[in-house]
Every structure is written in structure tokens, then in C-alpha cells.
Amino acid sequence: MNLIFESIKTDLEADEIDVLDSLLELMIEEDITPGELADEIEYDEVPVSIDTFISDEYYLGKPLDGGRAVWPYWKKAHREIQEKNPTEVALTGSIRRGKSFNVAISLAYDTYKLLCMTSPQISLGLAPTTQIGIAFFNITQSLADDGIYRDYNDLILKSPWFMERCQEVGTVYKRVLLPKNIVPLIASPFKRGYGVLGKAVIFGAMDEISDVAGDDENKARQIRSKAQKLYVLFANRVFTQFVSYGRLYLISSKKDEQAFLESYIEKRKASKEVLVFDGAIYDTVPPEKYSGITFPVAVGGDSRHPPEVIGRDKVEEYEEQGYTIVYPPIEYRDRYELDIIDALRDISGISITAGRAGKLIHSESQFDACLKDLESPIDAESCILAEEGGLELDDHIDISKIMDPMLPHYIHVDIGLTSDALGFGLAHAGEGKKLPRVEFDGTKSIVIAPTAILDFVLQVRNAVGQEVSLPRVTEAIQRLYTKVNIVKVSADGYQSKQLLQSVRRMGIATEELSLDRDDSVYLAYKRGISEARIVIPKKNSGILREESLALEHDKVKKKVDHPLTCGKDCSDAGAGAVYHILKESVAKGKVNV
Structure with a gap:
């Protein structure tokens, strides 16, 4: 049989030879005769290789810029998927x-290979009238809301072969x-029959599910759980019904070691039917x-x-x-020094099990590098402001x-909940x-990033x-306004x-700005410091330093709070004042070259 195939190859293109070699390998492994193979799968046209499909303008070459839009890493991955033919x-x-x-x-x-078949249903052992489904697992009920489907749909619309x-x-x-x-469809736990009733799902994809149900984390957890169970249900069905042809794709970015998709992949990756691309x-x-320069972590x-x-x-x-x-590239070093847990997860693809709350600012030396030997406009970092009598704030x-x-x-202005203290910060752009x-x-x-001068807190x-x-405080702002160009005053919503x-x-712009x-x-304050x-x-900055370095960041709740041992009136005032400057993506005014 090998001699017959070799004689046929002389009249074939390279991609057609690849297909022929694959068929020969399948026939030898499964002990299938050419006649049995023809009975099993009949093609209107022989599929081209994945490399040709990606680079040739007749297929996906136009939307993929002749294949240049696909990095070499992914070209190799696509070849591996086709060679190993995993079910997941x-x-x-x-x-x-x-x-x-x-x-x-x-x-x-x-999808292309299915459409090359004379009758995909018959080749897959289905009734001729059966709809073949390509499922996109999602909590929504609309294909337009699914990111993978949008890319899939756009690629096909730009392909001459498909159109x-x-x-x-x-x-x-x-x-x-x-x-x-053949129909693309949404497989959703909220659709009747999961949205696939009466259809044979042969291919499917599930992207990571996040940001659902607003702030109700319990409801969000329930929704994710339903979608995840649906995926497992269909995985079992596809793996048993289409043993040698069906395939599901599961996508996850590293979050933590307890995330469903991560734990599911960990359990499944030992199987020969699963191909994992991690990195x-x-x-x-x-x-x-x-x-080419790296640094050790x-x-x-x-x-x-x-x-x-x-x-x-x-x-x-x-x-x-x-x-x-x-060893990440040196170009990412600032991200690792800013937040090593996030950088390992987002850049190195390594999830670390950490406590819910950790330090907002990890490096004392980074904070101290912001302290300069400048004149301090305040005579002390703390003062008393009585309801009547005594010195004024200014x-x-x-x-x-x-x-x-x-x-x-x-x-x-950060107003304390108990009205026993507040923080008052003044800043301008550097x-x-x-x-x-x-x-x-x-x-x-290279960006021209804004800098902030925190005049005082x-x-x-x-x-x-008294309180x-x-x-x-308002009267003090009015008097300062006559001598300082104050363009905005912000305060948290509580009592403000x-x-x-x-x-x-007074003619000054205002903003309710909550740091709680x-x-x-x-996060803008943290990045500005890093x-x-x-x-x-440096003078009269002791309380600000102590509070800033004690701040705790709960990344799950996206909250920053203080430990019981100290408050955060001054750190709130300082972070709030510089935020108006640091939130700009590009600096205004002079540039320090």
C-alpha cells in the first residue's frame, strides 16, 4: 500500500501530501483498507494543511496578514493539535x-474540514438530517456576546473559501x-435544552467566566458553577459520541489555584486525550x-x-x-516590583496562593525614595481644630x-467616620x-507620565x-484660595x-472621591510611589509614611483598608490629592528629559 501512495504523491501539492500521509498513518494504525476509509469519510475536496489554511489568502490569509498575525508559538501549537488530534x-x-x-x-x-466532507453527518455516523453544533459555552444567550465566536465569525466572513x-x-x-x-450556537445553562436540543455538538469552546452578576458574589458563583457543570456534561458527551473526531477547547488565565478551570485542567492534563498549552x-x-536581558524571580x-x-x-x-x-525579561521588572503576585500571574502565568489581604506598598525603600529634602509648608504633621477658639487650620x-x-x-479632605480626625492634603503637578x-x-x-508634588498632608x-x-475647615479653604491657585477640592461622600x-x-470645582x-x-498612588x-x-511626613506602609489591599473585594493599629486619614488625604494629577495618562506642561 505504501508503494501505491508513493506513486500518487508525484502528482500532489505539499499540503495534499501531508493529508495523504495522515490518512496512511490512520489506515495502518486502525487496520483500515482504502475501501473502508472511503466508505467512512468522503470528501468533496481534500483539506489543506493548517499552515496553508493560516497563510493562504484563499483561506484565512487575508484576515491573518498571510499568517504573520499568528506568532510562531501558535503556528507550532496549531500543527500539534492537528497531528495529535486530542479530544480536549x-x-x-x-x-x-x-x-x-x-x-x-x-x-x-x-469547521473547514467538516465542510470539505461530502456529508459530515454520514461520515460521523449521524442521521443525514442531524444538525451539527459548534458550541460556544457562555452564560449569555447571544452569540454576539461571545468573544471567541466574534473572532470566529469575523475570520470566516473575510475568507474567500468560506464565502x-x-x-x-x-x-x-x-x-x-x-x-x-452545521450551526454555531450558544450552550448556556439558562437556555431551554441548554441551547443545543436536537443538535450533535462536535466542537466547542469555553472561555474563562468572570465579571458576572455585578457585586453579588454569591450569585456570580452560582452562575459560574452552572456554566462549569454544563461544560463537563458536554465534555463527557463529546468524548463518548465522537471518540476520534470531536474536540473541546478550554481557555483559562491563571487566577488562583482554586479556580474551576485551573483545577479542572490540572485533573485532566495527565490524560493522553488532552493537550495543554501553558506558559x-x-x-x-x-x-x-x-x-534578551532577564532577571531572576x-x-x-x-x-x-x-x-x-x-x-x-x-x-x-x-x-x-x-x-x-x-527569568522574565528585564522590560517587565517594574511590574514585578510593583506587585509581584499580579505580575507572576499575568506575565509569567504562575498563580500563587496568597491571603486575601496583603500589603498595598511592599517596599519601604520605594516610599522613602519619594521623600525629598524640601521645605515643609506646615509647622507640624498634626494639629487640633476646635469647634470654637484656638488656632485656625491655615x-x-x-x-x-x-x-x-x-x-x-x-x-x-478625608473626613473620619467618628469626626475625631480628618486628613487634609494639598498637591500640584510636577x-x-x-x-x-x-x-x-x-x-x-516611551510615555511622558505625570508627576505629583504632595505639598503637605x-x-x-x-x-x-468636641468634633x-x-x-x-471650609473657611480655611476659602482663605487659602485667596493665596493659592486651588482648582479642585475633593472629599469622600461621608459627611462632605x-x-x-x-x-x-467659592467658584472652585468639587468632586466626591471615595477611597473606600x-x-x-x-492603585494610582501605589504606582506613583513605585x-x-x-x-x-521629608519633614512632617511621619504619619503619612506610617499609614501608607501599613495599608492592606484586599484584591478580591478591591478594597484598601488599615490595620487596627493605625488609621488612614493622612494616607487617604495624600492619595486623594495626588490622584487628580496621576489619573492623567499623559503629563501636562513641562517634561523632564
């Missing part, structure tokens, strides 16, 4: 690796109608995107052995302690020591700072038996409405 393909690891898009490509190729055989429908959202009774973004992106794997960025002289010592050492502020008082300045930025795909750029305490007088209303009457609702303000884009006078 799991794609995990870091984010931004192109997992979902490449599943769409693979599903388009699976010679398929029909385009729709006006606002154009979608493809496949021939031969870091820097192992996926073409290497020429990086300089020690990964312990749990909260008792926290990961660390280490020096090369420490590698052997950490390996002896059982740490795994990974009596503690020396206007002559405020840097560039005519530049736009921002005030944030010169823009050039910073290198590296996107997840390795793309490099003053802790304002109550007199014994801090908010009217006197009257204060902000009075400030608006979510972590966005504090990149040395916040300047703080």
Missing part, C-alpha cells in the same frame, strides 16, 4: 497570549450561515520583542514562602530552599513655603517624567470632648456634602 485542548498561562483568538482560528479550521460556500446575514451585526446543516507571555511573544508557591525579586548571587541559595527560579500653613502657589493645586512602557505583547514605548484632630469643625457645596459657591468604595485611587512620580517633603 486546554490553553492557560499568562494573559494577553492570544489564547481566545487562536481557538477561533482552530475552530475555523475544524463561496456560506451566506452572510444581518445588518447591524453581520454573521455567517454555514452550509451542510508565560514572554515565551509566546517572538523573542526579538525583548532585549524566586517562586515559593504559597504564603509561607512568598515570591521575591532576587539578585543573581542569591539564585543557588533560594533553589536550595526549594524555590523555583523564573495658621499651621506657611504659604511662602508652598512650591509654585500659582500653579493649579488640588485639595483632598514636571512630566519619561518612562519606558512595555505592553504584555512586548511592544515598547496635615492630620487635623478634634479638641477633647472637628467642618465649617472652620455641606463642605463641597460651600466650596462650589474601590481600590482605583490607591515609579518615583510622587514627591513628598
